[in-house]
Amino acid sequence: MRAVGVTEFGGPEALHVLDVPAEPLGPGQVRLRVEAATVNPTDTYSRSGAYAGRDPVKTPPWVPGMDVAGVVTEVGEGVGHLTVGDLAMGIVLPSGPHGGYREDKVLPGGSVVRAPAGTDAVAASTLPMNGLTARLALDLMELRPGQVLAVTGAAGAFGGYVVQLAKADGLTVVADAGEADEDLVRGLGADVVVRRGDDVADRIREHFPEGVDGLADGSVQDALVLPAVKDGGAVATVRGYRGDGQRGLRFFPTLVRRVAEDRAALDRLRQQVEDGVLTLRVAQTFPAEHAAEAHRLLERGGVRGRLVLTF
Numbered sequence: 001m002r003a004v005g006v007t008e009f010g011g012p013e014a015l016h017v018l019d020v021p022a023e024p025l026g027p028g029q030v031r032l033r034v035e036a037a038t039v040n041p042t043d044t045y046s047r048s049g050a051y052a053g054r055d056p057v058k059t060p061p062w063v064p065g066m067d068v069a070g071v072v073t074e075v076g077e078g079v080g081h082l083t084v085g086d087l088a089m090g091i092v093l094p095s096g097p098h099g100g101y102r103e104d105k106v107l108p109g110g111s112v113v114r115a116p117a118g119t120d121a122v123a124a125s126t127l128p129m130n131g132l133t134a135r136l137a138l139d140l141m142e143l144r145p146g147q148v149l150a151v152t153g154a155a156g157a158f159g160g161y162v163v164q165l166a167k168a169d170g171l172t173v174v175a176d177a178g179e180a181d182e183d184l185v186r187g188l189g190a191d192v193v194v195r196r197g198d199d200v201a202d203r204i205r206e207h208f209p210e211g212v213d214g215l216a217d218g219s220v221q222d223a224l225v226l227p228a229v230k231d232g233g234a235v236a237t238v239r240g241y242r243g244d245g246q247r248g249l250r251f252f253p254t255l256v257r258r259v260a261e262d263r264a265a266l267d268r269l270r271q272q273v274e275d276g277v278l279t280l281r282v283a284q285t286f287p288a289e290h291a292a293e294a295h296r297l298l299e300r301g302g303v304r305g306r307l308v309l310t311f
Ligand SMILES: NC(=O)c1ccc[n+]([C@@H]2O[C@H](COP(=O)([O-])OP(=O)(O)OC[C@H]3O[C@@H](n4cnc5c(N)ncnc54)[C@H](OP(=O)(O)O)[C@@H]3O)[C@@H](O)[C@H]2O)c1
Pocket: 040, 041, 042, 129, 130, 133, 152, 153, 154, 155, 156, 157, 158, 159, 196, 197, 198, 218, 219, 220, 221, 238, 239, 254, 255, 256, 257, 301, 302, 303
């Protein structure tokens, strides 16, 4: 089976086409003929070896990739929600050669649902991982309709989904944007858009002097954004930051791994795309063998919409 990954950790150039064994299909599992696999920031860490310590697989190759979409080619015993021939999307928890950058992928049935009607594999692949993370961040914070949520990194994949899901939940949303992204972020539904930067907390307080009820920190600015949040407020972080114990702030380190088999949540995201609540954004596609180019582009910053590898 054709895959893209590394045999030695390194820069983008370490990525190359690999031949990997097919994965066996067990009960409750689904096999996809992968057509599209997204390139997420976390993939660059898998590639460079930053996650090597936590991967139980200690021998090469390593294949990155956390979401895929393609056609169902086989379903295991007990899988009732998909049939062969369906276009489906799924979240992948990569380990060793079992990441998403491969033409054939077996996943737990709970990690795969039908692609939203009217979308192709490329667009559908951009939803599972960041959509589930955004949903989890909101669920952990438990804000009530009418409360105020701040979102940083709102032009990004995670932040963009948080803005759209939060609006659908009935929250008031203040989101950050660079000058060039203001229309984009307003278009996602943010009620108030403030200029991004190290002083983003001050900008948010100008509009909400008492502070916001919750904050989802998609730009990973950590301590810099905390002054935006009122005493006792909620903060969802995506790279493990747990704050400094001040002002009774409640921290929710958000790990998508926890909800990777929450099929109901994934299927609800599918429905929200079909209902026009969520927008799927693709920046550019690359044939899988050009994965290094996609990683270079992502690491340079400024990409809006997801980069997607095609198989
Ligand atoms: N824990 C989990 O389970 C989990 C799941 C999903 C995502 N994540 C993490 O969440 C983060 C966001 O992911 P993503 O896919 O949304 O990334 P993304 O699409 O690159 O979005 C990040 C956004 O933040 C902006 N940004 C970066 N640094 C900034 C700064 N110092 N000030 C203001 N804005 C800044 C980026 O702008 P530029 O492009 O202009 O730099 C971009 O708009 C990543 O660190 C990712 O690894 C974690």
